[in-house]
Each structure stands twice: as structure tokens, then as C-alpha cells.
Amino acid sequence: MGSIENTVDPSVILQPNDLPAVPSILSSIQTLGDNLDSNDDATRQSLLAAARALVVALEKPRETMIRQCWAENALASVISLGVESGIWEFLASSSGPKTVAEIAAATNTEAAFIGRLLKHVAAMGYLIETASDTYEPTNFTNALTIPILNAGYRVFTGPGNTGGLGKCVLTLPSYAKATGYKTPKSMLDGNLQFAHNTKLNMFEWLMAHPPAGECFNLHMGGYAHGRPRWFGPGFYPVQERLLEGYDSTSSALLVDIGGGLGHDANGFLATIPEVSAHVVVQDLEPVISQIKDLDSRIEPAVYDFHTEQPVKEARAYYMHSVLHDWPDEVCLSILANIKKAMKPGYSRLLINENVIPDTKAHWESTGLDVLMSLLLSSKERTRVEWSKLLEEQAGFKITGIYGGYSGVESLIECIVPE
Ligand SMILES: C[S@@+](CC[C@H](N)C(=O)[O-])C[C@H]1O[C@@H](n2cnc3c(N)ncnc32)[C@H](O)[C@@H]1O
Secondary structure: OOOOOOOHHHHHHOOOOOOOHHHHHHHHHHHHHHOOOOEEEHHHHHHHHHHHHHHHOOOHHHHHHHHHHHHHHHHHHHHHHHHHHHHHHHHHOOOOOEEEEHHHHHHHOOOHHHHHHHHHHHHOOOOOEEOOEEEEOOHHHHHHHHEEEEEHHHHHOOOOOOOOHHHHHHHHHHHHHHHHHOOOOOOOHHHHHHEEEEEOHHHHHHOOOHHHHHHHHHHHHHHHOOOOOOOOOOOOOOOHHOOOOOOOOOOOOOEEEOOOOOOHHHHHHOOOOOOOOOOEEEEHHHHOOOOOOOOOOEEEEOOOOOOOOOOOOEEEEEEEHHHHOOOOOHHHHHHHHHHHHHOOOOOEEEEEEOOOOOOOHHHHHHHHHHHHHHHHOOOOOEHHHHHHHHHHHOOOEEEEEEEOHOOOEEEEEEEEOO
């Protein structure tokens, strides 16, 4: 504990966090709820934010503490156990409720044990308890049967007895204390290495602990799934900025560097089915070898982005959630390899990342920023930091920053100045 004298009256523990804010939050909920329709995701998001604000305002600190320290941790852990043991698949396999005895028999688990765990999932609202020890799945538990969704739980709690990436979340306070509460600088000697007693970086550690690497790649697909994408309607003018002027006889339309399993390249090409285009997905060998189901216009290629870019003069070089993995010095060397391959006046660099605003940042990007720090000693960047990195240091010109509510998953377009 710090050395500052505590002057807070202990009675705050039993006072709601912000009761006076409740009437105005309720009134927003009423208005937003009246306007909710299934085609309007922005209103649904605003309603969700208001519902979260209502919980924060109504809860007493003791309740918040118990929920965060006990209930949410226990829930994530049980969800993960259900993924590994096949409980969610069994619940989804036929309609109607199932008893704990039936679930245990089908999943080779002990009824008395999993009955206790499932009761918590129901108490948290994610299973329907139709009678004692009897459960029906929900939309959420059905979604847990889909690999791109359940992989997030697997990579954070597993594999085996390693404690997964989740262990690094738990060690942050001790690691930060031991290193003087400073911004971590090295991806080879940071909190992940402290947590797992390893000299590997996160990607190497994941690949060295199968199936963690595979789960991480699937998790990236789950993270992107259903989000407004830069190649979707009303985000980035793909036709005007990429397709017009694309010389299909020369090089690639798009090179997706660190493109994982090709989710983005597939999604991008699905929006332009009629265009004859060459798209390259580049990643390390263990990732490229996992790729399945690619659009026939995509070429998967093994490539280490710390080396010379082999695809020259493409219309666009694209990176999604890549630069946020690396400190500035490494980003500059990755960017230099791309810049050398670009044709001034023709090639564009597209960076799909969070651009954290000065105020009112979204919890998805702030949460990811904390994870970047504790997993990779890296960060999500603000607009000023992007401009410093890309323009002042790497020598590109930013020609536009597109889309992204509260800066989440924006698309930064750059060119090489002529
Ligand atoms: C956070 S993931 C993003 C993956 C993908 N762009 C997406 O958004 O789903 C970062 C990717 O960078 C890849 N990567 C890490 N080091 C690399 C390197 N030296 N060369 C090429 N790719 C690398 C990882 O394998 C991983 O697929």
C-alpha cells in the first residue's frame, strides 16, 4: 500500500456509488429503449452504455468489489471449463432443458461438481434455470460453441496448467510495483515474462504452448467479427481510394501484413466479389500453416515483417492490430520495410487500429491498452502519438483517419510524400 494517509470515511463502503445520477440515467434508458429497433446498432450500444452506467451508480462499493473479485472471475473460469469439457455443445445439441445428471453423463464430468458451477452461470444470468439442477441454454451459451468466440476464454485461462494470458492480468500489480510503476519498455522482459518465467515474447510463448497460438488466432477473428469494418458501408471509400487507379496487371491490390488467418482479407474481398484482385496475406509460418477457407484471390505467404517486404508497389499495404503490439522503435523498423516497397503517388498504407481520443475513450480500447502493456509492453496510441510515429518519425503523410466510434478500430490512411 502507498504512503499517503487515508482520510476516507469507511462508511462510503455502504453508500451507493452515485445515487443522484440514477434519475437522469433512467430517463436516458427510457428514451433510448423507446427508440430501439433491431436495425439500429448505435441505439443499442448507447442503451448498453446507459445500462452499465446504471449498475455503476446503483452499486455499493462492497457489491462492486464482490462482483469484480469473486463473481466475474469465477464466471469466466467456469465458462472456460464449460468450453473445454463440451458442456455448451451438449446444452445446444437439442432443444429443451437438461438436468445436471444428463449434462454430467454426456460430458464425462461429475454431476455434484458441475452442478455447483452451472448454478453460478445461471445466477449471473447466462443460463436459464428451469428447475432445480436443470438448465436451458441462452443465446450466449450457444455462441460459446463457436470457435472464434470460445477461443478468447481458452487463450486467457489455458492451456493446460500454464494459467494462459489471464495469469499476466493477475501479476500486473506486483510486476509494476517491482519495476517502480513505470511504462514497460521491453517485450522480452516485461510483465508476461515475469508472470510465466519465460524469455519468449507473447507470440513465441503462445506458439510454444499449443493450442494457445491457434486459439489466439481464432480469438482475433472473434474480436473483429461483427464490428463495423473499414471495408463495410460508409466507413472508408474503398472504390475511390483503392479500386479506382488499381493496376490489376501489376502487383497486389492489398497486402495484409501480420494478417493472421486471413479473416480481414476474406471480409474485404467479400465486399468486392466482381473485382479481379490479387490479395496477399503475410504472417509467420505457424500461422500461415493454419489457414483454411480463403477466397481464391488470396495468396497466403510466409513472411517476417522484420525483413524486406517482398511484394513491391502494391496498391495498399494493410496492418490490423499489428503496430499496437510493438514499441515505437520496432514499429519504425516494420514501417521502414513497407515504405521501401511502396510506390510514391500510387501505394497507400492502411493502418486499422484504435486512435484513443483525449477524453471519453471507449472501454474496449482502454481495456486493450492495459492488455497491450501487460502482455507486450506496448500500447494503443492517441492521435498525437500516431502522428508523431507515422509522420514525424517514419516519414509518411497521414491523408485521412476514417470511422471508428470513440476512435475504436479507426482506419488511418497514409502515403509516401512525393
Ligand atoms: C494481434 S495479431 C493480428 C492479426 C490480424 N491482423 C487480425 O487483426 O486478426 C498480430 C499478428 O502479427 C503476427 N506477427 C507477429 N510477429 C510477426 C512477424 N515477425 N512477422 C509477421 N507477422 C507477425 C502474429 O502472428 C499475428 O497474427
